[in-house]
Amino acid sequence: MALQRPASLSDAFLERLVQRVPSTSGGSWKLTEVYTGDLLVELPQSAPEDVAAAYARAREVQRDWAATPLKDRLAVFKRAHTLFLDHAQTTTDLIQAESGKNRRMAIEETCDPVMVMSHYLKRAPHLLKPVRRGGPIPLVSSSTEIRQPKGIVGIIAPWNFPFATGISDSISALMAGNGIVLKPDNKTALSPLYGVQLLEEAGLPRGLFQVVCGEGPDVGPALIDHANYVMFTGSTATGRTIGERAGRNLIGCCLELGGKNPMIVLEDADPDEVVQGLMFGAFGNTGQICMHIERVYLPRSQYADYRRRIVAATEALTLGASYDFGPDVGSLVSPDHRDRVRAHVEDAVAKGARVLTGGRVRPDLGPAFFEPTVLEGVTQDMLAGVTETFGPVVALHAYDTVDEAVALANDTDYGLNASVWGGDLDQACAVGRRIESGNVNVNDILATAFASKGTPSGGVKQSGVGARHGDQGMLKYTDTQNLAVLKKQVMGARPGQDYDQYVKGMLGGLKMMRRTRIR
Structure with a gap:
């Protein structure tokens, strides 16, 4: 008996999903149902110019998003948590159609972004809160660690877990105030596109999360060159190429690579x-x-x-x-x-x-x-x-x-x-x-x-650089600003003071700080 495709995967539904992919070239890629080889939808292919435009649009929206109070940003993901669970069966249908995995693995994949949301909804207020510390001179100086979003994060997601990596890796970056440009694999672009739709239904500003599609050699260089940070999951060989290009651009990257x-x-x-x-x-x-x-x-x-x-x-x-x-x-x-x-x-x-x-x-x-x-x-x-x-x-x-x-x-x-x-x-x-x-x-x-x-x-050795999850999984998407304040000009010799006397006083003060544990 012929395999019956789920009713949720109507042609109109799939066409709406791929409409958000920018493509000025008019090219497309035949995205097929793996089980049968039948065509699901013509997936638009982005050119390097489309990637650049996606970054520009995301940057426009990201400025306001970064200025949005953290509690309001997190409120989006509280709503998204519910939406993702309510629509898990549709997501599962998409994952199965595009990847061919069995239903148990597909439904479990839909749970990963929800678990990531749950963790960072609790942890983000602590991780992103400014931390005030002492300065070099007790009482009159201070130093505050401020976490600021990097800007726009480029994410390259693999075909084996397109929804879990494409969406889960974006969540902590978005919570921290960043925007996203995601490139899923052509074979498995539908489920992450649906994830973006659900996030926008939850209140994520439209345009903040961009999706571009194309073969790696065609759009990969532009994706890295316009990014402030890159998250990649895939082969060690490709990861090495991405790491080299990110290094030339002096931007950070996180690479989860192969294993044996x-x-x-x-x-x-x-x-x-x-x-x-x-x-x-x-x-x-x-x-x-x-x-x-x-x-x-x-x-x-x-x-x-x-x-x-x-x-x-x-x-x-x-x-x-x-x-x-x-x-x-x-x-x-x-x-x-x-x-x-x-x-x-x-x-x-x-x-x-x-x-x-x-x-x-x-x-x-x-x-x-x-x-x-x-x-x-x-x-x-x-x-x-x-x-x-x-x-x-x-x-x-x-x-x-x-x-x-x-x-x-x-x-x-x-x-x-x-x-x-x-x-x-x-x-x-x-x-x-x-x-x-x-x-x-x-x-x-x-x-x-x-x-x-x-x-x-x-991973270690040839299996990657950096990590997802944990505090590191959010802090990697931020830059640290050291905001230092000096209330009174006391760092240096006073007018008319002998510098030798100043140095003696300074060294004596440092000894006292060590004994009294003053920092």
Whole structure:
């Protein structure tokens, strides 16, 4: 039976969404439903001149937004919190249509901006409040730390979580008084466009949040050159290019990049929980999660049992195209990406790896489906051994000692996420602290770390620079102004005073400040 597209995704609705994308060139990109390959809408393509105009418009509105009292800015997001939840099903339909992920992952993605709003609605008043401190001379001087918005933040969002990254990464920047120019991936522009519409319905000034669309080489340089700060989520290679250009422009950037994330299973771990966790860690969002697991290290004494359990659980997963909660695993995002994943598996097999289950494309289900795949015998001369596959493919490895497992986990250029499983939490945490990774989850794959919005989340090594979430996730979008006040001119020798006497008095005063803890 032919797949029925949700009624919410009418042609008129989709056309209204893409009308806000500026395009003076008249070019368009065919945005298709991933499950079927059918055309959803012609997405306008922006030229560099359109990007420049979007920044100019956002700057006009941002001046008044920055001057708006914080409580009034936050009131917009209190209303948006309700709107996002009320319209979560429509957002989920959009996410599924444009990305092909299963419904569980799509509905969970809609929750991320709401969680970010909740956190910063509580935290922003403290983070953005001016902080008065003492000056160099007690009583007659002071220094106040003032947080000011950077201006317009350029955000480049990936296709794997277009709504969560495109909207969530904007929220703290907007609360802090900035404007936004967002470039989503062409394949997944609809859900962030809908998010902007909901924010404007909540009272966000129209024009403050701009969306431009186009291929990276076409509009990326203009997006960076006009920005006051850049937030990027994507590949390490692209992140390096963006970081270099931002550096030349003397602007800051935050880069969440690739990963080759390991999972270490200790001998006292619960096998049922390990296997259940791995099914999400390896195959959630069809393996297209920056923090998902691609390498699993198992105790050699338990390897055979774990291999049997993991293969059986993988083969029990259901794969399919559906707008309900039926299938466990959805589609890859495109036929091109399907071919990349297949190439990694074929390269591994050609060099001696074994496919324990899966490993095949599934054109009978749709244009971009690939079976959940478990490999063993993967080595570092294989693409799947060192390069991020970013698909439903996981490799199993045996280890003899915990030291060996930690060394293997760290033997990578990446350091975004890691997972450790064990019954003794102290021991598991001790192992986790030895892993070179910006995020480490104990007895979980990724959700505990990423959903902890109060703690920064970012990568080390080649997995990124900076972090989202936590205080850093808002303060990075601000500049610090040091407003210093001197009430009386006492810094220097008085008229007629011998300078040697002044220096003696100054040094004596500094000693007194140290003893009395006066700052």
